[in-house]
Amino acid sequence: MxxxxxxxxxxxxxxxxxxxxxxxxxxxxxxxxxxxxxxxxxxxxxxxxxxxxxxxxxxxxxxxxxxxxxxxxxxxxxxxxxxxxxxxxxxxxxxxxxxxxxxxxxxxxxxxxxxxxxxxxxxxxxxxxxxxxxxxxxxxxxxxxxxxxxxxxxxxxxxxxxxxxxxxxxxxxxxxxxxxxxxxxxxxxxxxxxxxxxxxxxxxxxxxxxxxxxxxDGTEQGPSEMDVEADLIDTFRDTEGMALVIFSAQNIDRLVSVYRAVIQSGRDMVIDLYAATMARATGRDTIPQAEWDRVRVYLPRAQRARVIRERAFERTSAVRPQRIFPEELVARRSELVMLFRASMCREIEAAGCLDGAKAVWSLWPGYLQEPSGERLQRWLHDRGIPMVVHHSSGxxxxxxxxxxxxxxxxxxxxxxxxxxxxxxxxxxxxxxxxxxxxxxxx
Ligand SMILES: [Zn+2]
Structure with a gap:
């Protein structure tokens, strides 16, 4: 409508x-x-x-x-x-x-x-x-x-x-x-x-x-997108279990930075259906796509429910060969970098893939002071998951x-x-x- x-x-x-x-x-x-x-x-x-x-x-x-x-x-x-x-x-x-x-x-x-x-x-x-x-x-x-x-x-x-x-x-x-x-x-x-x-x-x-x-004071310089890529590489190499990266699916520059860091740290990237859809919407073969080597697609519960509710099954069929399921997330947790959202906390914990995990906040740090940001930080803290911030201003x-x-x-x-x-x-x-x-x- x-x-x-x-x-x-x-x-x-x-x-x-x-x-x-x-x-x-x-x-x-x-x-x-x-x-x-x-x-x-x-x-x-x-x-x-x-x-x-x-x-x-x-x-x-x-x-x-x-x-x-x-x-x-x-x-x-x-x-x-x-x-x-x-x-x-x-x-x-x-x-x-x-x-x-x-x-x-x-x-x-x-x-x-x-x-x-x-x-x-x-x-x-x-x-x-x-x-x-x-x-x-x-x-x-x-x-x-x-x-x-x-x-x-x-x-x-x-x-x-x-x-x-x-x-x-x-x-x-x-x-x-x-x-x-x-x-x-x-x-x-x-x-x-x-x-x-x-x-x-x-x-x-x-x-x-x-x-x-x-x-x-006029002299402030902050991290560039290339600095974010370098920091992500260090963090991914330094993480024992799964690296959980919190970033906006519409920030295509960041998707590229995460992908490049994933490749350089020898891991695979797990994105969700939303991010896969955004990458496809760019129509650019220079932007990481779901069907690329080293990219997999996880369907969070909320997105799966939406696909079923809207009967939009063509969306899931389009990524079927790239889908990754909880068993593989657990088995390969030390080889994966996952696009993470607060709405996925419960299912990811239930899957049991958080041993040795580290979270990367890759959004504007100001959001961490908002109630949802504080809730997520508490959740991570309670599970002993450290969090680092790697972000570059838009x-x-x-x-x-x-x-x-x-x-x-x-x-x-x-x-x-x-x-x-x-x-x-x-x-x-x-x-x-x-x-x-x-x-x-x-
Ligand atoms: Zn604006």
């Missing part, structure tokens, strides 16, 4: 007058995201038409169902509003697409082709997915037009796959929205290309600043972040996606802070 089907009924309470007319050709309103990480929503208006860049949930998923849509004209209208030309989703993370299920069906939504496939396939397994009709897809550095806007997507190095920044041109004005990016992942070559050949003549740079925090550390701003060299920099937007001007010139909802000229 399409979750957007009943969205139109709410329009009565959401109507507001269109953006006021202006002599200047391009207006911007950041509905949300100037003072927080996530919930990003940017509206641009030119010549009576408008587009929306991202439509995200606040970072805390707990806030999900109750979050109201930003008041964008036409986004809930029963009939198509010809002035709303589209919503452009920079990448498949909920803090950028999570409000789309509330949007009226007829609103055109654009995303990268692979990102769209990832979300569609993820929808079977997780609320982190989304199955809608996409109006079109981005190609790296290929401009396209929507009314008065010319949009050029720039592929980003980010933990979310198929992520983009956007150069938006209209009425002689140029705005570059950085999207979420880093310079230390498996696509760092793309970041370096962006530094060498940045969008030119940019008036306004909307810049994400995840690592600009109250305590940041966002640029400050030195790379400064490099991007200097390469683009815009007239003005508007902070976004940060908990310390008031500190941007300590690191960069020409910073101009904006507030949520404020209407301003590009």
């Amino acid at each position: 399409n979750p957007r089907a009943d969205a139109g009924v709410r329009q009565q309470t959401r109507r507001r007058p269109p953006l006021p007319p202006t002599v200047d050709p391009v207006n911007c309103r950041i509905h949300r995201g100037t003072n927080e990480i996530g919930a990003t929503c940017i509206e641009l208006e030119a010549d009576g038409s408008h587009i929306v860049l991202d439509l995200g949930l606040p970072l805390s998923m707990a806030a999900g169902p109750g979050v109201p849509l930003p008041r964008v004209e036409g986004i809930l209208a029963r009939k198509p509003d010809p002035t709303l030309l589209g919503v452009l989703v920079s990448h498949p993370h909920p803090d950028h697409f999570g409000l789309l299920p509330q949007v009226a069906d007829h609103v055109p939504v654009y995303i990268g082709a692979t990102a769209g496939r990832i979300l569609r396939e993820a929808a079977f397994f997780s609320p982190m997915g989304l199955d809608i009709e996409w109006a079109g897809h981005f190609e790296h550095r290929k401009p396209f037009r929507l009314g008065p806007f010319t949009i050029t997507p720039y592929l980003n190095d980010h933990s979310g796959f198929d992520a983009y920044g956007f150069l938006v041109e209209a009425g002689g004005r140029r705005l570059y929205y950085s999207g979420d990016f880093r310079g230390h992942g498996r696509k760092k070559a793309i970041f370096h290309q962006l530094l060498r050949k940045p969008p030119e003549g940019v008036h306004v740079l909307l810049l994400e600043g995840t690592h600009i925090r109250d305590e940041a 966002h640029a550390y400050i030195p790379d972040w400064v490099r991007l701003a200097e390469a683009v060299s815009p007239d003005r920099i508007v902070p976004l996606h940060s908990t310390a937007a008031d500190r941007f001007d300590e690191f960069l010139p020409r910073v101009e802070r904006r507030q949520d909802q404020e209407l301003w000229k590009v």
Whole structure:
């Protein structure tokens, strides 16, 4: 069922007058995201038409169902509003697409082709997915037009796959929205290309600043994706029993890091059906696939129940030759690295394969302070399973972040996606802070 089907009924309470007319050709309103990480929503208006860049949930998923849509004209209208030309989703993370299920069906939504496939396939397994009709897809550095806007997507190095920044041109004005990016992942070559050949003549740079925090001093460097791979190799070699790695199935860079570390430590990798499906959705033969040597697929109870409930048996048949069952998990525990989730605790313990096990937390360490993270740590501790953290941020550390701003060299920099937007001007010139909802000229 399409979750957007009943969205139109709410329009009565959401109507507001269109953006006021202006002599200047391009207006911007950041509905949300100037003072927080996530919930990003940017509206641009030119010549009576408008587009929306991202439509995200606040970072805390707990806030999900109750979050109201930003008041964008036409986004809930029963009939198509010809002035709303589209919503452009920079990448498949909920803090950028999570409000789309509330949007009226007829609103055109654009995303990268692979990102769209990832979300569609993820929808079977997780609320982190989304199955809608996409109006079109981005190609790296290929401009396209929507009314008065010319949009050029720039592929980003980010933990979310198929992520983009956007150069938006209209009425002689140029705005570059950085999207979420880093310079230390498996696509760092793309970041370096962006530094060498940045969008030119940019008036306004909307810049994400995840690592600009109250305590940041500007010199912080953290582990790169390649450092994570090296740390994983050491840990896998150093683990007597099974290595349990907790990471996001949609973090394809991390899947590659784990696989490469598995091979270099002489082990085999056990992924679940969700991760196998995500790898296939990338459509890339450079990404580890279920049918590769040294890769096996375990079907956790929750996923098995879902397959049965939805009668989606083609999903299990597709991986039948690669399936691994509890007896083999026990017998070969010292040769395996397993993608692990908190929801698998009971069955893995019941299988009896935890002797000598070690856990690797390979997600944002902040989640460990949340109740579910604390519960998992207690569970591991009670069973004498040590845990180490090997993680690399999906966002640029400050030195790379400064490099991007200097390469683009815009007239003005508007902070976004940060908990310390008031500190941007300590690191960069020409910073101009904006507030949520404020209407301003590009
Ligand atoms: Zn984000």
